[in-house]
Amino acid sequence: MFERLPPTQTLRAFEAAARLGNYTRAGEELHLTHSAISHQIRALEQRSGRKLFQREGRQMVLTDGGRLLAGEVRQALLALDRALHIGRVESRRAAQALRVSVPPSFASAWLVPRLAAFHQQHPHIDISLRSSHELSELDFSDADVAIWYGRAGNKHFRYQRLLKEVIFPVCSPRFAACHPAITPQELVRHPLLRFAHHGGWEPWFAAAGIRQGEPQAGPVYDDPMHLLDAAAADQGIALARSCLVRNHLASGRLVRLFDITAPARGDYFSVSPFDTEKAATIAEFQDWLGAILSDSTE
Numbered sequence: 001m002f003e004r005l006p007p008t009q010t011l012r013a014f015e016a017a018a019r020l021g022n023y024t025r026a027g028e029e030l031h032l033t034h035s036a037i038s039h040q041i042r043a044l045e046q047r048s049g050r051k052l053f054q055r056e057g058r059q060m061v062l063t064d065g066g067r068l069l070a071g072e073v074r075q076a077l078l079a080l081d082r083a084l085h086i087g088r089v090e091s092r093r094a095a096q097a098l099r100v101s102v103p104p105s106f107a108s109a110w111l112v113p114r115l116a117a118f119h120q121q122h123p124h125i126d127i128s129l130r131s132s133h134e135l136s137e138l139d140f141s142d143a144d145v146a147i148w149y150g151r152a153g154n155k156h157f158r159y160q161r162l163l164k165e166v167i168f169p170v171c172s173p174r175f176a177a178c179h180p181a182i183t184p185q186e187l188v189r190h191p192l193l194r195f196a197h198h199g200g201w202e203p204w205f206a207a208a209g210i211r212q213g214e215p216q217a218g219p220v221y222d223d224p225m226h227l228l229d230a231a232a233a234d235q236g237i238a239l240a241r242s243c244l245v246r247n248h249l250a251s252g253r254l255v256r257l258f259d260i261t262a263p264a265r266g267d268y269f270s271v272s273p274f275d276t277e278k279a280a281t282i283a284e285f286q287d288w289l290g291a292i293l294s295d296s297t298e
Contacts, residue, residue, distance in 0.1 A: 013036075013040035015077055016029050018070035018073075051066070098145065098282065099145075100285070102147045104131045105244060106147055110243060111147070122285075144272065144278050145282045147270060149269075151267070156274075163243060163267065166263060167204055167264050168204070169204070169239055169240070171257060173254075175234050184205075192215045192239075193235065193238040203265070208260045228244065232253040270290075
């Protein structure tokens with residue numbers, strides 16, 4: 001369809017020569033020699049079948065046909081430049097639109113309340129959140145980066161540790177008031193709320209110097225936020241992860257029973273594919289996330 005069109009460099013050489021009226025100055029603008037500009041003009045004259053310039057003294061003046069062609073070429077180059085600029089803008093916008101897969105518990109307890117601050121600091125990045133409960137559910141065709149709680153293990157993904165959590169027992173203020181002298185050794189005499197996906201009570205008991213395995217009875221919850229809500233509703237004692245329980249403690253919905261902590265069985269990671277065009281945007285988000293997580297959970 002466009003096989004008769006001359007090369008873009010030829011059109012640019014002609015436009016510059018027509019605008020400046022001088023082959024040497026046109027060459028300086030385009031970083032070409034005088035002879036290169038002259039060669040491009042001759043090639044365009046042969047292709048168009050008409051003479052485009054005539055010499056008047058030291059000036060190269062457009063012929064009537066050259067003047068008509070120069071106007072058309074200038075408009076075509078401007079249109080092409082606008083189209084390429086729009087393409088570059090859209091490409092940058094796409095690279096800065098970040099689809100983040102995140103566990104619902106982390107999103108509601110921590111990330112969503114802080115996104116306004118992120119957007120103020122990084123107005124060029126648009127965050128789109130997608131909920132995912134398990135890393136196995138993650139499809140990087142629908143997400144660019146994931147926030148994941150657990151352990152690094154899949155060699156096909158890039159992991160960056162964001163935060164190491166600790167665990168400790170919490171309960172409602174009412175529950176604590178009803179049991180004012182409770183000790184770590186006495187915990188097993190009270191309802192201990194359990195998390196379905198992995199335990200955690202046994203490591204905490206060990207940190208407290210208590211020989212006690214995982215509780216085998218008591219309510220079980222498959223969402224860590226539901227676990228904390230149950231504790232806030234006076235249903236028993238929950239083993240809380242430091243990051244997720246922060247808002248509950250700050251609001252007074254829950255209180256911490258002891259100063260004894262144990263390492264959580266997982267860490268928070270940022271997970272992304274190795275081959276991604278959004279590596280720079282992901283790194284910017286990760287840096288902010290890591291810094292805010294560390295500050296807010298000290």
